[in-house]
Amino acid sequence: MALLELRDLIKRYPSPEGGTNVVLDVPELSIGDGEHVALEGASGSGKTTLLHIVAGILTPDSGSVSLAGHELSSLSESKVDRVRAEHIGYVFQTFNLLQGYTALENVLLGMAFGDGQDTRRAQDLLDRVGIADKANHLPGQLSVGQQQRVAIARAVANRPSLLLADEPTGNLDADMAQQALTLLREACEEVGAAILLVSHDPAVLGAFDERRSLADINRAARVGGVS
Amino acid sequence: MRTVSMIARKSLARHKLSTSVTAGSLALACGLVIGVFSIQEQSYQAFTTGAPGFDAVLGARGSQLQLVMNSVLHLDTSPGNIPYTAYTDMRDDPRVKLAVPYAVGDNFEGYRVVGTTPELLTEFELSDGVGYQIMQGGRVFSDLKMEAVVGSQVARKTGLRVGSHLHFEHGVEEEMGHDHDDEYIVVGILEPTNTPADKVSWVPLEGMYRLDGHVLRGGGQIYTPKPDEDIPDEVKEVSAVMLAFKSPQAGFQFSQQVNGGKEMTLAWPIARAMAQLFDKIGWAHKVLSLVAYLVCVVGAASILASLYNAMNERRREFAILRALGARRSTVFGAILTESTAIAALGGLFGILVYFIVFTIAAEVIRAEAGIVLDIWQTHPSMWMAPLGVTVLGALAGIVPAMKAYRTDVATHLVAHS
Numbered sequence: 001m002a003l004l005e006l007r008d009l010i011k012r013y014p015s016p017e018g019g020t021n022v023v024l025d026v027p028e029l030s031i032g033d034g035e036h037v038a039l040e041g042a043s044g045s046g047k048t049t050l051l052h053i054v055a056g057i058l059t060p061d062s063g064s065v066s067l068a069g070h071e072l073s074s075l076s077e078s079k080v081d082r083v084r085a086e087h088i089g090y091v092f093q094t095f096n097l098l099q100g101y102t103a104l105e106n107v108l109l110g111m112a113f114g115d116g117q118d119t120r121r122a123q124d125l126l127d128r129v130g131i132a133d134k135a136n137h138l139p140g141q142l143s144v145g146q147q148q149r150v151a152i153a154r155a156v157a158n159r160p161s162l163l164l165a166d167e168p169t170g171n172l173d174a175d176m177a178q179q180a181l182t183l184l185r186e187a188c189e190e191v192g193a194a195i196l197l198v199s200h201d202p203a204v205l206g207a208f209d210e211r212r213s214l215a216d217i218n219r220a221a222r223v224g225g226v227s
Numbered sequence: 228m229r230t231v232s233m234i235a236r237k238s239l240a241r242h243k244l245s246t247s248v249t250a251g252s253l254a255l256a257c258g259l260v261i262g263v264f265s266i267q268e269q270s271y272q273a274f275t276t277g278a279p280g281f282d283a284v285l286g287a288r289g290s291q292l293q294l295v296m297n298s299v300l301h302l303d304t305s306p307g308n309i310p311y312t313a314y315t316d317m318r319d320d321p322r323v324k325l326a327v328p329y330a331v332g333d334n335f336e337g338y339r340v341v342g343t344t345p346e347l348l349t350e351f352e353l354s355d356g357v358g359y360q361i362m363q364g365g366r367v368f369s370d371l372k373m374e375a376v377v378g379s380q381v382a383r384k385t386g387l388r389v390g391s392h393l394h395f396e397h398g399v400e401e402e403m404g405h406d407h408d409d410e411y412i413v414v415g416i417l418e419p420t421n422t423p424a425d426k427v428s429w430v431p432l433e434g435m436y437r438l439d440g441h442v443l444r445g446g447g448q449i450y451t452p453k454p455d456e457d458i459p460d461e462v463k464e465v466s467a468v469m470l471a472f473k474s475p476q477a478g479f480q481f482s483q484q485v486n487g488g489k490e491m492t493l494a495w496p497i498a499r500a501m502a503q504l505f506d507k508i509g510w511a512h513k514v515l516s517l518v519a520y521l522v523c524v525v526g527a528a529s530i531l532a533s534l535y536n537a538m539n540e541r542r543r544e545f546a547i548l549r550a551l552g553a554r555r556s557t558v559f560g561a562i563l564t565e566s567t568a569i570a571a572l573g574g575l576f577g578i579l580v581y582f583i584v585f586t587i588a589a590e591v592i593r594a595e596a597g598i599v600l601d602i603w604q605t606h607p608s609m610w611m612a613p614l615g616v617t618v619l620g621a622l623a624g625i626v627p628a629m630k631a632y633r634t635d636v637a638t639h640l641v642a643h644s
Contacts, residue, residue, distance in 0.1 A: 049637075052636075052637050052640075055550065057549070057550060057636045057637050057640070058637050077554075077555070078554050078555075078556070081549070081552055081553070081554045081555075082552070082554075084550075084551075084552045085551070085552020085553075086552070088552070090550055090551070092640070096543075096547045096550070096640065098237075098544055098547055098548075099544075100237045100238070100240070100241045100544075101237060105233070105237075108233075109230070109233075109548065109551055110551055112229075112230040112233075112551070112552075112553075113230070113551055113552030113553050113554075113557070114552060116229075117229060117230065154551075158552070
């Protein structure tokens with residue numbers, strides 16, 4: 001059984017005209033354990049919506065999402081939160097570090113809602129991404145590259161089954177982007193996490209053996225129904 | 228729980244100013260509530276048991292409360308004089324254990340001077356077996372000499388010592404009249420009693436009669452005492468007679484007898500008259516309580532407002548936390564913990580505010596009424612008010628917590644693409 005299985009997924013958003021637009025229409029998508037998959041998608045192709053649905057942050061209008069044996073649509077919201085806390089790691093384009101928290105605390109929060117906070121492991125993770133000496137720095141005191149490293153450390157802090165990455169290098173220059181990608185993949189390999197990355201950057205996509213086009217997966221994108 | 232407290236702690240640290248102001252306003256409210264109830268309780272106890280040893284006061288026809296205020300608390304003006312024979316009649320009555328006359332009308336630097344008999348200092352008991360104590364090196368005044376025994380507060384504030392010479396001023400308050408030429412000498416200073424007696428100078432009754440400028444009207448005509456001539460009892464007057472009875476029945480009998488007439492008033496029991504005072508000023512307590520409660524509500528409302536206003540800027544934070552796996556209840560709990568922590572801080576510092584309020588109020592009451600309040604005496608409000616404020620703060624956190632609870636993750640995390 002695949003780690004992630006999406007079937008007949010439909011997601012609509014209200015349109016400005018008062019109707020609805022279909023943003024996602026995914027007949028099928030599956031990712032196996034430890035698999036690294038890159039989805040190519042242009043801006044507005046429903047990338048973020050897809051990742052949010054996989055993470056249980058958004059609910060599809062129809063279809064099913066099965067993650068690590070859990071059918072999300074059949075679970076209560078708090079159980080979905082639990083599945084997310086235990087199985088999902090998330091790296092955002094804008095990093096989404098919590099501003100009032102140090103690098104170490106950000107990583108601690110990455111594991112807080114799963115197995116609980118483990119300061120030693122959080123410090124090891126920061127060491128692993130090369131910023132152990134910045135553990136007590138606030139995000140505002142870190143460079144963009146350092147912030148992304150914290151975000152990666154936080155994303156794998158809960159030893160996720162699946163790491164979702166939404167344009168994870170969008171704010172980095174080419175060199176830093178490659179470093180971040182390497183780090184991301186290494187970190188996921190260490191914890192055995194699969195990766196579902198979405199990007200429009202060919203350089204990023206080129207780093208993945210398994211590449212798919214979101215336009216192939218999402219029928220809504222093909223027919224131009226995305227808002 | 229660790230994570231919830233971490234989120235709350237971080238927010239409190241990030242919003243130091245609003246946290247401090249809000250907790251400060253609650254501390255003020257909490258301190259006021261404790262102060263109002265504690266001071267009222269202690270004042271009531273002190274005033275209504277302020278004349279231990281005496282059961283009643285006999286004085287001129289008029290208000291019992293004014294009589295008690297004048298003779299027990301040494302406040303207010305005397306309602307008038309009564310014949311000296313009223314004192315001797317009481318003194319000689321077998322139902323009376325002790326009768327002590329008071330004559331008021333002079334002051335020393337604003338502190339009241341009371342003419343009395345040595346029995347007040349030798350036989351009167353403040354509590355069982357314990358009377359006024361004169362500090363080492365002092366003694367009771369002689370009945371017929373210009374000698375004074377001064378209360379501890381008078382000595383402390385005016386610097387009087389044994390051997391000090393002083394002139395009294397006419398009138399019960401300073402600046403009311405002229406200084407008497409006659410010179411008194413301090414022969415004793417009383418140990419503190421924490422009663423209104425601490426702010427009184429005691430002199431012989433006979434000496435009061437013979438002060439220059441004093442006249443007696445007890446015989447219906449003006450009589451000016453002459454040196455080396457006994458003053459007839461029938462011309463003497465006293466302001467009040469302090470009475471201790473041998474039995475409660477005697478008090479009842481005297482009350483019926485005296486108050487049934489038209490010449491004098493017997494305030495018996497003294498505590499009841501004092502309780503009337505508190506009945507009269509009960510509205511002030513209610514107003515103060517109301518103000519304190521309102522400040523509490525305002526403090527709680529300020530928690531609500533400051534947290535609620537911060538919700539907009541914190542929605543992204545909550546969305547990130549939710550994306551990391553935090554449940555709605557975790558976010559809700561963090562805001563509730565935050566509001567409760569602010570209120571608990573307020574309650575804690577409220578006790579400190581209470582001590583400050585109490586110290587100031589107690590000093591004023593001590594200076595004005597001679598009553599000493601005990602700052603360490605516990606009162607249920609000392610735990611009920613901080614607890615109440617904390618609960619109020621927790622309740623005030625519900626509305627912003629609900630707003631945080633309802634935060635839409637996808638909307639506030641990042642716009643969908």
